[in-house]
Amino acid sequence: MFNRRKVFIFAASLIILLVLFSGCSNSSETKGKDSTQGTATKEGNDLTIAVDANLISMDPHDTNDTLSGSVQRTMFQGLFGFSKGMEVVPVLAKDYKISDNGLVYTFQLKKGITFHDGASFNAKAVKVNIDRLANPDNNLKRHSLFAMVKSTEVVDEYTVKVKLKKPFGAFINNLAHPAGRIISPKALEKYGKEVSRNPVGTGPYKFKEWVPGDHLTVVKYDQYWQDGYPKIDKLTFEPTPENGSRVAKLKTGEADFIFPVPPEQAKQIDGKNGIEVKAEPSIVVRYMAMNSMKEPFNNVKVRKAINYGIDKEAFIKVVKRGFGKPLDSVIAPKTSFYSQQKVYEYNLEKAKQLLKEAGYPDGFKTTLWGGNNSTSMKGMQFIQQQLAKIGVDVEIVPMETGTMSEKIWSTKPKETELEMYYGGWSPSTGDADWGIRPLLGGKEAFPPKSYNTAYYSNDKVTKLINDALLTAKPDEREKLYAEIQKLIWNDAPWAFLTVDYTISGKKNYLEGVYLLPDGSLSTHDAKIVK
Template identity: 55%
Template sequence: MKLSRLLTVLSLVLVLVVAGCSSGGDTEEDTSSSKNNDKKTPPSSEEGLTIAVESNFTSLDPHDTNDNQSYSAQSAIYEGLLGFDKDLNIVPVLAKEYSANEDSTEFTFTLKEGITFHDGAPFNAEAVKANLDRLSDPESQLRRASLFELVEKTEVLSEYEVKVTLKEPFGAMPNNFAHPAAGMISPKALEQSNQDLARNPAGTGPFKFVEWKSGDHLTVEKNEEYREEGLPKVDKIEFKPVPESGSRVAMLQTGEADFAFPVAPNQVETLKEEEGVSIETKPSLVVKYFSMNTMKEPFTDPKVRKAMNYAIDKEAYIKVVYDGYATQTKSVIAPNTQHYEEQEVYEYDPEKAKELLAEAGYPDGFETTIWGGTSSLKQKMMSFYKQQLSQVGVTLNVVPMEGGTLGDKIWGVDNPEDAELELYNGGWSPSTADADWGMRPLFSSNSFPPDAYNTAYYKNENVDELLQKGLSTADDKERGEYYAEAQKIIWDESPWVPLAVPDILYGKQDYVEGLTMLSSGVMDLKQAEIVSE
């Protein structure tokens, strides 16, 4: 690394450490005082596990959830017809088996028998139909409805057999059925209002819902009637929202938490020295970025958007924000996503950024505002953007918001022209592990908020057509070609500043086994247990 680059990185580290102090603890100093070199005493199975998470949950309705943290809690309660194993292979869950016709327009599921929902309702083909009818209803306005917009009808063939017919071929539809959004909800619960359902879940999973006190805890307890013998292995799990990364680490050090996700990258070395605590890492499907509202000046101009890309040093971002536990994004989807196509990166070039801004009519830069979450790591990200953009004359106002407020500000706007959003600090994991869900919700012109997650309000007719073609064929080779072309166009038009694919980092007490994270960023809680020596 050149000396000038090294000095830049070191100065950024200093700036961001100072910024982090005000957000409640991103530095080693915040946690070293609570260091405990004694092995923790495992809780009993009756006491259960405490899991420290980054922020509050948004919903317990899987059909209307848009964040992986909420899906992590829901994974204890709900199950789908299909799911993913730890290697993202599709496996049957509530389905005994399934088959598709030759052109992937009909999917027939044979269901497991003798299963009941937590509220006593039977799991059968009628329950599956009720769920899929809700998910595929274009008037539902559910956040995950676009995953099932191709469903034309769901038919009950017998008590434990159901057929789903699509409007057109789609070879990756099993990936959508495996997405956590396809969790099966009790038909009794579906009779509630969406608002009531979001806080009173009833699924078929290994744990039953107990209570949710926003900002404090969410508790689930063992489903005594769970169909798999010996599961679950703990009686209770309590999730505790802890936005400050230093506080989550301190809870691991003192034994107050048994599992913590995420662990901030700059806390990894601290925890590696902690007796009785293990740090786990794995590649993710997550892409970190910030989007630019392409319907608002100055981001209507591609030159400005490209300037923003050249103005951000991605290598320094990975060093400062992730302590090296990430890789640079080279497309708008992560490498482990099906049909990924690498692009030519925007190298860090502030002089090029200034030239483009001048050509666009902003020789002195401009002022803009970014919205994002309140966690320590997210605030560190936005502080980094602010410092970097200041070097090319762009003044960035950082506005952190709690999840509910942020959601209302973005997804509470029906008319794109009324959107106040300028920049959004985002991250996306296609939990189907396929390019369709990695791109369509974010770049289709049919995906503007509140319908989906195109916070760039990006619209390109060619991209729309390519995404639709990828959605409408069962030929995997053709799908790959369509998605490759779409990635190239989007990359060139730069509605985002793509930044990094972070590693998944989580910490756990050594006595915790079976509890892990999938590459999508969703927890797998089914096999969680407490192992005493």
């Protein structure tokens, strides 16, 4: 269901935010005791984390949002994962080797690990999961990450062999992606598609309950395979889309950790009420996709005019409050094989001239879809105001996550009503492939198969993307991805906005909870310091 509220929503949210902060107390409330000197204490060993959107699914194979993946990380693990700096590290895998032709991967697995339902983690479990992901008939959102798999073979109880259809240079990175997390085969057989509401993995926490829109709770798994973990008894995630409400929870101690912290509040709350705010550059890119199948966005001059018509520096100051950098490629600098491009400078006259040349001297009307949380609304409203200066009349259509999933990610290309989409992307493999192919990889990446909301298709780009996957040699991949980024930049299927900062807030008694550069949350090392 569409919610076609416009600019007045943001004004209303600011009023609510001010009211909330004016009513916040520095005294003890709910779960923690705060003092005006900036220290906090905690009773018990449970944590509450407030997040900015509703959770979609607890099936890691069928999830396309970073937030749901963050919650899944508490319960699931894959053969590989990422360190705090996004380096690939082994998790459930002990070792591996690759055949000389790059087609066969043989994995040695760790022993003595069980799923939360008592089933054993072994080669058969890995085969069941990879086969599930590799089968296109399952219509899983993360199938494209494993579409290159030809077959999976159980060699012995703790050895599994994966054969690829053709060499794929980023395969280990794909296994480290959240989609590569292993679900209990017993749970898959028992629940089928309903496994999305009944998650069973090998992680430090096991699923307790999920009340959609209110909270999801996980509890300590006593048979967890890593000694000394987890250090927390219970974790509760509370969707809190409104920025002011989320910050208020942290101030009062109702939440111990929140993300994201709204940029406009970051400096104000840091160091007060026992709160610590952390902001760091990420690999999350912020963009506005333009549907190049629809007029007027099928004209590259219109797309470039949109880019020249948005002041990126002002966007960072107003929307991000300084917590960001102008996006100067289709991927962020910390992503493998990044290649810098020349930023589209803010130039209203050039934008108007391009629109005139494209046949739109008086501009045009269009719609912009995006999330309904406070920060997304603010970003869309800024774009609306900017484009009005070049005669582009933008109607904002905010959506909650479930509606967005249905209207954008589940709709066939010819049936979509999408014109412009305001969003962000985190390449959670850390590799250029997953930063580019799902979003701009031609017709095979159009929704519902993948996430190409620009419906961008350039045959040369698609060929180069495929060529880059056929080699594991870094120098060859670097050269190919440099050309890819140059071509896409010139085609301008997006309005290139920013590289986001991750901004989180926590109470100062909490350690070991942090955001990775891809914007996802890690709670594995969480502990309360008494």
